[in-house]
Amino acid sequence: xxxxxxxxxxxxxxxxxxxxxxxxxxxxxxxxxxxxxxxxxxxxxxxxxxxxxxxxxxxxxxxxxxxxxxxxxxxxxxxxxxxxxxxxxxxxxxxxxxxxxxxxxxxxxxxx
Amino acid sequence: xxxxxxxxxxxxxxxxxxxxxxxxxxxxxxxxxxxxxxxxxxxxxxxxxxxxxxxxxxxxxxxxxxxxxxxxxxxxxxxxxxxxxxxxxxxxxxxxxxxxxxxxxxxxxxx
Numbered sequence: 001x002x003x004x005x006x007x008x009x010x011x012x013x014x015x016x017x018x019x020x021x022x023x024x025x026x027x028x029x030x031x032x033x034x035x036x037x038x039x040x041x042x043x044x045x046x047x048x049x050x051x052x053x054x055x056x057x058x059x060x061x062x063x064x065x066x067x068x069x070x071x072x073x074x075x076x077x078x079x080x081x082x083x084x085x086x087x088x089x090x091x092x093x094x095x096x097x098x099x100x101x102x103x104x105x106x107x108x109x110x111x112x
Numbered sequence: 113x114x115x116x117x118x119x120x121x122x123x124x125x126x127x128x129x130x131x132x133x134x135x136x137x138x139x140x141x142x143x144x145x146x147x148x149x150x151x152x153x154x155x156x157x158x159x160x161x162x163x164x165x166x167x168x169x170x171x172x173x174x175x176x177x178x179x180x181x182x183x184x185x186x187x188x189x190x191x192x193x194x195x196x197x198x199x200x201x202x203x204x205x206x207x208x209x210x211x212x213x214x215x216x217x218x219x220x221x222x223x
Contacts, residue, residue: 042214090156100146100158100161101158101211102158103155
């Protein structure tokens with residue numbers, strides 16, 4: 001079974017703090033994704049990566065950056081957290097030749 | 113902007129009935145279609161994939177695809193209270209290289 005893990009299930013941070021969210025997958029998948037999910041807005045893609053050190057902006061990259069130094073690990077960084085970044089953050093991965101994405105358990109981030 | 117549309121619901125069905133969930137998409141070149149189930153407070157779980165026109169069955173679930181009408185559906189037979197969740201439709205369009213998700217339909221199965 002594909003296993004995608006995320007570093008925290010719940011996180012509370014203060015406005016202006018730098019926040020790191022980590023995602024690790026154990027299936028040697030090339031592609032990894034970061035989404036946020038908000039009521040009524042669905043899943044929105046923040047960034048994705050199709051290889052080590054490679055990244056592409058998704059639909060809402062503003063205020064975020066990412067890092068992929070190893071194939072199994074994809075990190076999302078909030079450089080200066082703001083209250084409008086309070087959300088559920090979901091990591092996903094998939095093989096290059098398949099479009100079936102597998103999600104981690106999610107991190108519910110609250111910025112106060 | 114590629115779009116995937118679903119009725120937000122809630123769709124309420126009695127236990128044992130067939131639940132029918134529908135999804136339309138705007139990009140004619142869409143190639144791959146997926147259904148995810150998401151329980152409240154949990155992450156989406158892939159339950160069905162369909163790539164060609166027609167029906168695909170897996171246990172109590174049947175996915176139906178009609179590319180001419182740009183329509184994909186999920187049927188759940190013998191619905192159980194444990195099927196109560198939000199169901200997300202997702203579409204992969206090769207030219208766009210990303211999976212686009214609908215906002216989901218909330219299903220409630222009434223015992």
